[in-house]
Amino acid sequence: xSDTPPVPPREPDAPREPDALGRLxxxxxxxxxxxxxxxxxxxxxxxxxxxxISLLLTVAIVAVGSGSSGGAxxxxxxxxxxxxxxxxxxxxxxxxxxxxxxxxxxxxxxxxDFGRLHVSGSVPLFGLAGSASLGVAPALVLAAQVxxxxxxxxxxxxxxxxxxxxxxxxxxxxxxxxxxxxxxxLVLAIRFPASSGVSISAVHAIGIGSVLGAFVVGAASALLxxxxxxxxxxxxxxxxxxxxxxxxxxxxFLVVLVTVVLVVVALVVQPSWGSALPLVVGNLASAIxxxxxxxxxxxxxxxxxxxxxxxxxxxxxxxxxxxxxxxLTAVAAGLALAVRRNDRIRTTLDWVVSPVVWLVVGVVVFxxxxxxxxxxxxxxxxxxxxxxxxxxPWTPVVFAAWGAAIEVVARYLAPLLVPRLGSxxxxxxxxxxxxxxxxxxPAWAAPAAGAAPTGAAPTGAARTGAAGPASAQAxxxxxxxxxxxxxTADASQPFVGPDAASAAAPMSPRAKKVLVRSLVAGGAVVVxxxxxxxxxxxxxxxxxxxxxxxxxxxxxxxRGDAATAERMSEVPEDAAMLDAAVLKSAENRPSDVRVGRVxxxxxxxxxxxxxxxxxKNRSGQVELRRTGTSWLVKDEWRVTAPLAESVSITAASALxxxxxxxxxxxxxxxxxGTFRSLAYPGTYRVQVGGTKYFTGGxxxxxxxxxxxxxxxxxxxxxxxxxxxxEKFVTDEITACAAKTDVDALSGCPxxxxxxxxxxxxxxxxxxxxxxxxxSGSGSIQVTSTSDGVIGYDYTSYFGDSGHQxxxxxxxxxxxxxxxxxxxxx
Numbered sequence: 001x002s003d004t005p006p007v008p009p010r011e012p013d014a015p016r017e018p019d020a021l022g023r024l025x026x027x028x029x030x031x032x033x034x035x036x037x038x039x040x041x042x043x044x045x046x047x048x049x050x051x052x053i054s055l056l057l058t059v060a061i062v063a064v065g066s067g068s069s070g071g072a073x074x075x076x077x078x079x080x081x082x083x084x085x086x087x088x089x090x091x092x093x094x095x096x097x098x099x100x101x102x103x104x105x106x107x108x109x110x111x112x113d114f115g116r117l118h119v120s121g122s123v124p125l126f127g128l129a130g131s132a133s134l135g136v137a138p139a140l141v142l143a144a145q146v147x148x149x150x151x152x153x154x155x156x157x158x159x160x161x162x163x164x165x166x167x168x169x170x171x172x173x174x175x176x177x178x179x180x181x182x183x184x185x186l187v188l189a190i191r192f193p194a195s196s197g198v199s200i201s202a203v204h205a206i207g208i209g210s211v212l213g214a215f216v217v218g219a220a221s222a223l224l225x226x227x228x229x230x231x232x233x234x235x236x237x238x239x240x241x242x243x244x245x246x247x248x249x250x251x252x253f254l255v256v257l258v259t260v261v262l263v264v265v266a267l268v269v270q271p272s273w274g275s276a277l278p279l280v281v282g283n284l285a286s287a288i289x290x291x292x293x294x295x296x297x298x299x300x301x302x303x304x305x306x307x308x309x310x311x312x313x314x315x316x317x318x319x320x321x322x323x324x325x326x327x328l329t330a331v332a333a334g335l336a337l338a339v340r341r342n343d344r345i346r347t348t349l350d351w352v353v354s355p356v357v358w359l360v361v362g363v364v365v366f367x368x369x370x371x372x373x374x375x376x377x378x379x380x381x382x383x384x385x386x387x388x389x390x391x392x393p394w395t396p397v398v399f400a401a402w403g404a405a406i407e408v409v410a411r412y413l414a415p416l417l418v419p420r421l422g423s424x425x426x427x428x429x430x431x432x433x434x435x436x437x438x439x440x441x442p443a444w445a446a447p448a449a450g451a452a453p454t455g456a457a458p459t460g461a462a463r464t465g466a467a468g469p470a471s472a473q474a475x476x477x478x479x480x481x482x483x484x485x486x487x488t489a490d491a492s493q494p495f496v497g498p499d500a501a502s503a504a505a506p507m508s509p510r511a512k513k514v515l516v517r518s519l520v521a522g523g524a525v526v527v528x529x530x531x532x533x534x535x536x537x538x539x540x541x542x543x544x545x546x547x548x549x550x551x552x553x554x555x556x557x558x559r560g561d562a563a564t565a566e567r568m569s570e571v572p573e574d575a576a577m578l579d580a581a582v583l584k585s586a587e588n589r590p591s592d593v594r595v596g597r598v599x600x601x602x603x604x605x606x607x608x609x610x611x612x613x614x615x616k617n618r619s620g621q622v623e624l625r626r627t628g629t630s631w632l633v634k635d636e637w638r639v640t641a642p643l644a645e646s647v648s649i650t651a652a653s654a655l656x657x658x659x660x661x662x663x664x665x666x667x668x669x670x671x672x673g674t675f676r677s678l679a680y681p682g683t684y685r686v687q688v689g690g691t692k693y694f695t696g697g698x699x700x701x702x703x704x705x706x707x708x709x710x711x712x713x714x715x716x717x718x719x720x721x722x723x724x725x726e727k728f729v730t731d732e733i734t735a736c737a738a739k740t741d742v743d744a745l746s747g748c749p750x751x752x753x754x755x756x757x758x759x760x761x762x763x764x765x766x767x768x769x770x771x772x773x774x775s776g777s778g779s780i781q782v783t784s785t786s787d788g789v790i791g792y793d794y795t796s797y798f799g800d801s802g803h804q805x806x807x808x809x810x811x812x813x814x815x816x817x818x819x820x821x822x823x824x825x
Contacts, residue, residue, distance in 0.1 A: 028165050035156035036169040039149045040176025040218050044109060044184070046148035051108035051141045057278035103188035107205045108279075110185040112141035113177075113217055115210025116372075121200040128379045135209070136371035139282025142217070149173065149221035159226070166229060174219030181214040182206055236349070239436045242340045243357045246433055247403070250333040251361050254292065254326065258285040286369035287391050292322035293362075293402055295395030297369070301387025307601040308392050330402055334409025338418055339426060340433040341410070354407035355400040362399025366391045546605035546624045547595045549637040553622065554593045554609055557643060557680045560584040565680070569639035570625075576667040577647060577679040585663025586682030588614040588702070609643060613681055613704045620681070620704075644678040647701065647709045651675075651688055654715040654778025654816060655696050659689040670696075679703050688713045693721035693816055694778060717774045721821075725772045728821050729782045729812050737762040737790070747823075749788070750808040756794040765789040768810050779824065784810035 107117060111134075120131035157169065189202035223230070227241045259281055266277050277284070287297050291311055298308030311319050337354075370390030377383050418426065549568065556564040562583040571578055583589075590611035596619075598607045603626040610619045623641035630636070649660060651670045660668050660675045662684050668675050670688065681704030688696025694715035703709045736748035740759040745751050753760065768788035773781045787807040795801050813824035 024164055024168065028161070028168060029158065032157050032161060032165070032169050033172070035153060035158075036172035036222065037176050038156060039152040039222055040173040041180060042152045043145045043149035043173075043177050043218060043221065044180035047109045047112060047141045047145040048105050048184070050144040051105035051112075051138065054108070054138070054140060054278040055104055058276065061278070100190055103190040103204075106184040106188040107190065107203070108138055108141050109145075110181055110205035110210045110214075111136060112138050112145060113181050113210045114213030114367075115185070115205035115207055117203065117205040118207070119201065119203045121198065123198055126379070128377070130375065130377035132373070132375040134371065134373050136280070136283060137368055138279060139286060139368045140278075142368070143282065145177075145217060146221045149177070149218060150225045153222045153225035157222075157225070159229070161229065163230060166223065170219045170223040173222035174215040174217070177218030178211055178214040182211060185210065235436070239341065239350075240353050240357065242434060242436050243337060243353055244360075246333050246337045246340065247357050247361045249336070249433070250329050251289065251365065254289045254329060255282070255285045257325075258288050258292075258322075262288075283369055283371070283390070286365050288322070289326075290362075290365050290369055290391045290395045291319055292326040293395070293398055294323065295362075295398045296392035297390060298392055299387065299389045301385065307599075309600060310392075326402075330406050331409055331413070334406040335414050335418060336429050336433045337406060337410040338414030339429045339435075341436050342430075350411075351404070351407060354410075355403040358403025358406070359396050359400035362396030365399070366393065366396055544634045544636075545598070546600065546607055546626075546635075546637045547598050549624060549639070550598070550607040550609060550622050551593065551595050553639055554590060554595075554611065554643055557583070558590045558593060558611070560586070560589060562680070565642070569642050571642070572678065574646075574676055575642075575644070575678045577662055577677040577684075578642070578644060579665055579667065581665040582663045582667065582684070583680050583682065585665075586680070586684050588681075588683040588704075590618070590681050590704070605637065611681075614683070614702075618681065618704050642678065642680075644680050645703050645709055647677050647679045647703065649675040649686060649688070649701075649711055649713070651696055651713040652715050652776065652778040654694045654774075655688060655690060655713060658691065658694075658696055661687045661689065679709065686711060690715070690718070691816070692819060693718055693724070693821070694774075714776045715774065715778045717772070717780075721774070721780070722772045724821055725780055725782050725814055726770045728814060729770055729810055730767065732812075733764060733767065733788070733810075737764050749810055750790050750806060752806065753792060753794055753796075753802075753804060755796045757797045757799075758795055760792050760794040763791045765791045765805060768808070770810060778816070780814040780816075780821070782810060782812040782814060 111117060114135070114137055116133045116135040118131065118133045120129075122129035153173070161169065185204050185206040189204040189206075191202050192200045228238070230237065230241075262277065262281055262285060291297060291309075294311055296308040296310040300307075311323055370388055372386070372388045374386035375384060553565055553568045556562075556568070560580075560583050562578060562580040565583075566578065590613055592612040594610045596608040596610055598605055605624045605626070607622045607624065608619060609622055610617060612618070620643050621641070622639055622643050624637045625640045626635055627638045628636045649670075650673055651658065653673060655670050656673065658670045659666050660670065667677060679701075682702075684701045684703070685698060686701045687698040690696055695718060696713040697716055699711050699713065701709055701711050732747075733749065736745060736750070739745060739748075740761065742752065742754075742756055742760055766789040768784035769786040771783050771785050773783070775781070787809050789805055789807055791803065791805040793801070793803050814821050815824045816822075
C-alpha cells in the first residue's frame with residue numbers, strides 16, 4: 001500500500017451566469033420574435049399593396065380622361081384598339097415596363113418612409129448632365145404601414161413582456177421593415193431602356209432618410225401598439241399618452257372627413273387634379289386641415305420668396321366653415337379630455353403637456369402636408385435650385401395654441417357641461433378615449449350601514465376612478481345623488497365612478513336657472529363670435545376681396561365703360577388706346593365674364609379671368625394691389641396690371657409721323673416705324689393717316705386671341721405723288737436739255753455726241769411716257785413706257801456742223817425727304 005493519501009474527487013464547475021444581454025434575449029419567447037418579424041414584413045406588404053392600388057387608380061383615371069384618343073401609349077409605342085400588335089416589343093422595353101410596374105409601388109413605400117426619389121441623367125454629346133429629387137410621404141401608404149404593424153403586433157405579441165423586451169422586439173420590427181423597404185427599393189428600382197446619346201440612371205427613393213425613416217416607423221408602431229405597457233405605474237406618462245390619443249383622434253377625424261369631401265368633389269366635379277388624388281389625397285387633406293386650424297400653406301424657394309395663404313388672406317366661405325368645424329371639434333376634444341382624466345384636480349404640468357402634444361401632432365401634419373424638390377443641371381453653365389410646397393413651417397405653433405385652448409375647455413368648461421350630458425354619451429366617450437389613473441384619492445367615501453367612516457381609503461373602482469361598473473358610471477353622470485351619499489367640498493371628485501361629482505348635493509332651482517342662462521349666454525356669445533368671424537371672412541373674400549374687384553373691373557370693360565375701368569386701375573404710360581371712345585368703338589368685347597382662381601400673397605393678388613369673345617372662350621390674368629383696409633376686414637384693391645394686351649402697329653418709313661386713329665380718336669403717330677399701346681380685348685378699326693404722297697389706310701385689329709395683336713400698314717401712293725413724280729422727272733429732262741456741255745450730263749438720261757467739239761445744243765423732240773410705281777417700303781420708281789427723242793446740233797472735231805437725233809429711256813428712283821421728292825441716289 002502506498003502512503004500517499006487519496007485525492008478527493010473534484011467538484012464540477014458551477015454553470016456560468018449569462019450576461020445581461022443574453023438573459024434579456026432568452027427572456028423573449030419565440031412567439032414574440034415571430035410577431036416582431038411578421039409585423040415588419042406585413043407592414044411593408046400592406047404599404048406596397050396600397051401603393052399599387054393608388055397607382056392603378058391614377059392610371060385608370062388618366063386613361064378614362066384620355067380615352068377618346070382611340071388607343072394606348074406604352075413606352076412611346078401605340079397599341080391600336082383592335083388588339084392586334086404590329087410588332088413585338090424589344091427585350092429592353094419589356095424589362096423597362098416591368099420595372100415601372102413593379103418598382104413604382106416599391107418607391108412609393110420608400111417615399112412613405114421619408115425617402116427621396118432621385119433621378120439623374122446626361123447627354124454626353126451636348127455636354128449636359130442633371131439630377132433631381134422629390135421628397136413627399138404618401139399619407140395613405142404610410143397609414144397602411146402603421147395600421148398593419150400595430151394590428152399584427154397587438155394580435156400576435158404576448159402581453160407579458162416587460163419594457164426591455166418590448167424595446168428589443170420593437171427594434172426588430174423596425175429592422176425588418178427597413179430591410180424590406182431598402183432591398184425592395186434597390187432591386188425594384190425603375191430602369192429605362194438604353195438610348196443612344198442619352199443616359200438615365202435607375203430611379204429609386206433609397207437613402208439615409210428612407211433607412212432611418214423605415215426603422216423609426218416600424219419600431220415606433222410596434223412600441224406604441226399597446227402604450228399602456230410603457231406607462232405601467234407612471235401616471236404622468238399615461239396621462240400624456242391619453243392626451244395624445246385625444247389629439248390624434250381629433251385631427252384624424254378631420255383628415256378623414258376632408259378626405260371624403262375631396263373624393264366626392266373629385267367624383268362630381270372631375271377637376272384637372274383628380275388624376276393625382278389617389279396618390280396624394282392624404283397629403284392634400286392634411287394641408288387643408290392645417291388651414292382649418294388657422295395655419296398656412298404656401299410655396300418657398302424656386303428662386304422667389306415665400307408665398308403663404310391662410311384663412312385670413314381672403315379665404316372662401318368653405319374654408320371658414322372648416323374653421324368653424326375645427327372649433328367645434330376642439331370643444332369636443334376638451335370635453336373628451338376631461339372625461340378621460342375623470343378628475344377635477346389638474347396639475348400645472350398639464351398646461352405644458354396639452355400644447356406640446358398638439359404641437360407634435362402639428363409637426364406630423366406639417367411633415368405629411370409638405371413636399372420638397374431640388375434640381376441641378378450642368379452644361380455651358382450650372383443651374384440649380386430647391387424649394388418646398390405645402391404646410392407653412394409655423395403651423396405647428398398654431399396647433400400648440402389650439403392645445404392650450406383645449407386645455408382651457410377641459411379645465412373650466414367641462415366641469416359645467418359634462419355632468420349635464422346624457423349618461424350614454426358620457427359612457428360612450430369614456431370607452432372611446434379610455435381613462436387615466438387618478439393621482440388623488442377622494443377624501444371621503446359614501447358611508448353605508450356598517451361601512452368605514454368618512455375619510456376611509458376607497459378600494460376597487462373608487463381607487464382607479466375608471467374601473468367601476470357601467471351602472472356606477474352612469475350614476476356618476478346622472479346628476480342625482482345616490483342614497484346615503486354624503487357630499488363634501490373636496491375638489492378631487494371624479495366625473496365617473498362611485499365617487500363621481502354627481503354625488504354632490506343637487507343644484508337649487510335658482511342655481512340651475514343661473515347655469516342655464518349662463519350656458520345660453522355663453523353659447524350665444526360663441527355663436528355670435530364664430531358667425532361674425534365667418535361672415536367677416538365671407539365678406540372679405542366675396543365682397544371686399546380681389547375677386548369682386550376683378551369682376552367689376554372686367555364687367556366695366558365688357559360694357560365699354562373705360563372711365564370706370566380706369567378709376568379702378570393704375571393706367572401705365574403706353575395706354576393711349578385704353579380710352580373711352582376707343583373702347584366704345586370696339587366690337588366683340590368680353591361677355592359671360594367668370595373670375596377663376598385668385599392667388600393672394602400679402603398685399604398682392606393675381607386673378608385668372610375667363611370670358612367669351614366672338615363665340616370663343618378666352619382667358620387672361622389681372623394683377624391687383626391692396627391699397628388699404630378699413631374696419632379690419634374691408635379691403636380696397638386696385639388693378640396694377642390691366643386686362644389688356646400690348647398692340648404693335650408698324651408702318652414703312654414713308655408713313656413716318658402719320659397719325660394713328662382708332663374709333664375716331666387720334667391715339668398717337670407712327671414713330672420710328674411703330675406705334676405701341678395697351679388695349680382692352682375687342683375688335684378695333686385702326687386707321688393710319690398719311691402725308692401728301694402716301695396714306696396708310698384702315699385695317700381690323702383683334703385683341704384677346706391666341707396670337708399677339710399685330711398689324712402692319714403698307715404705304716399707298718396718292719394721285720399727288722404720281723403727278724409730282726412725273727413732273728420731277730420731266731423737269732430733270734428739261735434741265736438736262738438746257739445744258740450745252742457734254743461733260744455736264746451726269747445724271748441725265750442721255751450722253752453725247754461723243755465727237756462734239758465745243759458747245760452742243762439739245763432739244764427734246766418727244767417726251768417719254770412715264771409710269772410711277774411704289775414698293776411696300778415706300779420707295780418710288782419712275783420708268784418710261786415709251787422712249788423719248790432728243791435732238792442736238794454740234795460741231796465735230798473736224799469742224800463739220802451736224803444734227804442728230806437719238807432715243808432715250810427713263811429709270812429713276814425717288815424718295816420723300818422732309819415732305820419733298822428727291823432723288824434716292
